[in-house]
């Protein structure tokens with residue numbers, strides 16, 4: 526490796542790409558129960574033309590139909606926040622799992638958990654219904670040029686993990702640790718990269734999810750992690766994501782610069798998105 530290549534490698538920072546923010550009213554085309562707790566909804570319609578998602582962990586807003594009228598009310602960018610007097614629609618963050626530009630369809634995977642408007646909508650979703658989406662308004666594109674990749678998450682992170690695995694080239698190496706509710710919630714993960722996948726299952730106590738990810742990470746590390754530098758990506762319950770990031774840096778040699786951790790939801794709170802940094 527030349528000095529210039531080494532300098533470029535040491536500098537690996539994500540490239541930020543901005544997209545025009547668009548809200549779209551789309552049709553539910555297909556609903557598939559992938560596992561007992563995962564529903565895949567395929568959205569379609571002309572409004573999807575021009576949809577862009579360039580980062581594996583992009584997110585968009587899913588805008589749910591009004592609970593009383595069933596109407597989809599897309600936010601109006603022309604009026605100042607709230608100044609039109611209309612109540613804000615209920616929105617949650619989801620990963621665009623797969624956009625097919627030829628068919629103009631977009632797959633979104635919904636984890637079914639105990640209760641919440643989005644999970645309730647996914648449970649009853651049927652072809653012909655309408656849904657709103659907004660964004661993504663930007664993407665962080667992270668190079669795949671690391672000696673290996675570590676991806677850790679719960680079921681809400683599976684769409685992003687699948688996307689990252691799809692973009693890793695042959696010859697690269699990925700270690701994946703995923704927590705799902707039951708063994709039946711495990712899905713097949715594939716990649717051109719050499720892949721080592723560990724599944725663990727969460728416990729529940731009084732309606733609270735009790736994670737086993739920290740112990741599982743210790744066990745995976747004890748069994749031996751690949752050599753060289755690595756990009757670590759974590760997404761799950763927020764406090765768990767924060768603790769896993771600290772554990773990776775303190776105990777498993779992760780570089781804080783290359784360790785991205787996000788809370789995709791937070792025990793006891795609604796609609797949380799938190800990024801954990803130093």
Ligand SMILES: Cc1cc2nc3c(=O)[nH]c(=O)nc-3n(C[C@H](O)[C@H](O)[C@H](O)COP(=O)(O)OP(=O)(O)OC[C@H]3O[C@@H](n4cnc5c(N)ncnc54)[C@H](O)[C@@H]3O)c2cc1C
Pocket residue numbers: 582583584617618619620621634635636637638639640641642643644645680681682684685734788789790791792793794795796797798799
């Ligand atoms: C960037 C980003 C990308 C995401 N991508 C996806 C995705 O592709 N697929 C997906 O399913 N989710 C994804 N999520 C997570 C999703 O936005 C949250 O789970 C969301 O809170 C669900 O909304 P809700 O209306 O069902 O529940 P809410 O009304 O938000 O919450 C109701 C209650 O349920 C709890 N809760 C919320 N989510 C979960 C959960 N997963 N497990 C257990 N309890 C929960 C909350 O703590 C709260 O007590 C993503 C989140 C972010 C920030």
